Amino acid sequence: MTKKLTSFKAALSFPNRTIAHFYSQIKQQELILQRIHEVLPAAIAEHALHCVVNGKKLLLYTETSAWASQLRFYSSVMLAAIAPITRESISIVQIKVRGETSLTGRKQEMPAGEGSLQTTSFGRKPNIPSAEKIAFIHDYSLNVADSQLKQALLRLSSTLEKLSKTKPQTD
Incomplete structure (x- = not known):
């Protein structure tokens, strides 16, 4: 019995311009x-994770919004x-934050609530000041001369007041 030789080529052995x-x-x-890592300071460069060129835009990915602001x-x-x-003239740098992942490596789902202020941190609860301190911030803001600071303090006191009225959810 003679062995029949079959000529078989693997799919990747054919020239394929798409893969190339x-x-x-x-x-x-x-x-x-690599070039971005060379020009950035070492402390910041390690947080530039990935990049993609999309038309005239460079998309740069990082871990957190804090590093994104530094990279900007x-x-x-x-x-x-x-x-x-x-290859192309790039004129825009857009820095994106990669999705948060848990210890298992899976993406965390953010709870969707209508108008609710919820955080997705791991076991951390917001530290809301007492009603007296919120009232003090509100009263103090009425006596501030700078209008921009006055508006910011009023918004802060109203937000803290709303948060203090919501009952904490039990897990």
Whole structure:
């Protein structure tokens, strides 16, 4: 019995321009992220996690909104640094915060409530001041000369008053 030889080629052995295009995009995004890490201060650079070029926009992903605000200060520096290595002229840097994940790695669902002020922190409760302190903030705001500060203190006192009237939910 002779063995019959079959010629079989794996699917990835055929030339495929689509896969090659995706690989080139991934390589370009890695180069851009590497260049961004080079121009940012070390403490901030480690929080620039991923980047994607979308038209004339650079999307940069980070962990929290605090790091996003720090990265926004360096948007012009990042644009100047990546200009020589991008295929298109990028003029906008948009910084996005990656979704929060729990210890299991799954995305946390945020409770949806109509007009409710709820937090999704892990076991932390808001610290609402006493009614006397809320009244003091309100009374003090009426005597402030600066109108912008006065409005801010009035909004703060009304928000704290609303939060103090809501009953805490038991888990």
